[in-house]
Amino acid sequence: MPRSQQAGLDGVYAAIADPTRRAMLTVLAGGEVKVGTLADRFPMSFNGVSKHVKVLERAGLVTRRVHGREHWLRLKPAPLREAARWLEYYRAFWETRLDALERLLVPRARHDRRVRP
Amino acid sequence: MPRSQQAGLDGVYAAIADPTRRAMLTVLAGGEVKVGTLADRFPMSFNGVSKHVKVLERAGLVTRRVHGREHWLRLKPAPLREAARWLEYYRAFWETRLDALERLLVPRARHDRRVRP
DNA sequence: ACAATATTCTACCAAGTGGTTGAATATATG
């Protein structure tokens, strides 16, 4: 799988590495909320929240619908699916290579043959 | 699931958010390598590589076995398993809530009933 | 003992992050 397809995921992993932003996604999963409503739920300045939202937007995890002076935020699950898929793909790939290596190095210590006392 | 159990994963997600470090994990999946050998494979100073390795170590993804003047690095897949598990868990959680909401809001536009012309 | 090797540690730099405050902008309401 080409590096180019992977590039977009950097932002997603970076975004979910922050517990505040994960908490925001959980709030967003309950439906659209305004930036201000989101800000009320976090022990942080309005602007602090606004910045986190921008990070989530840049990662493609959240979209914004401006209605008058209100900005409504909506969770976009697609990049999460991608991120989960890739992580699992790589996890399996890395682990398989590692397991294969171990099988090569450890010369098959059979379980059904007892060591002579 | 308590927040405390989640805390360790921040480092893992942050670590894999960097493509250089993901590439390093792929190299490490091929078996133990010295820091220097790893450094030879990346277009970066030895010290740069050493720093990335420390990030991977702090995230628990890599362990170090010092043998004389050589430091051998080994991939530890356990935190990756955890990270993949949690990401999938949350992905499903967020998406399920979102889907439930959509089912609530969109009042079941049946497919098998045609609109009158 | 000496020189080469493998590595970290310290210091530095530019850029990014997480957070703040204050000003600016756009919109709604009296």
Next chain:
DNA sequence: CATATATTCAACCACTTGGTAGAATATTGT
């Protein structure tokens, strides 16, 4: 119109990050 509301933008701060270079440390080989 004037004012309150919802939000961004700009500046700033302390800290982290990704990278560099140079000095220090530990080990090996001659």
